[in-house]
Amino acid sequence: MSAEPTTAPSTQPILVKEDDLPVYCPGPKAPLWSMHPRVYIELAKSGTAACPYCGATYQLQEEH
Numbered sequence: 001m002s003a004e005p006t007t008a009p010s011t012q013p014i015l016v017k018e019d020d021l022p023v024y025c026p027g028p029k030a031p032l033w034s035m036h037p038r039v040y041i042e043l044a045k046s047g048t049a050a051c052p053y054c055g056a057t058y059q060l061q062e063e064h
Contacts, residue, residue: 013048013059023058025051 016023023041026034036053043049047060 013057015059015061016043017061018063025054025056025058 021043023043024038025041026036026038034054039051039053041049041051041058043058043060048057050057
């Protein structure tokens with residue numbers, strides 16, 4: 001997966017592509033201090049969702 005937070009969540013959404021689905025948080029490159037139980041983020045319905053643990057927001061990019 002190419003888009004995962006590497007620091008504390010910011011106000012900017014983490015943009016992901018359809019190829020990155022399924023999206024889960026924390027991602028494999030997340031630092032140890034930011035670890036929490038892995039949760040899968042549902043983006044198919046609304047195109048955007050937030051992690052219930054850390055609040056990182058993920059947004060599905062529209063393909064042109």
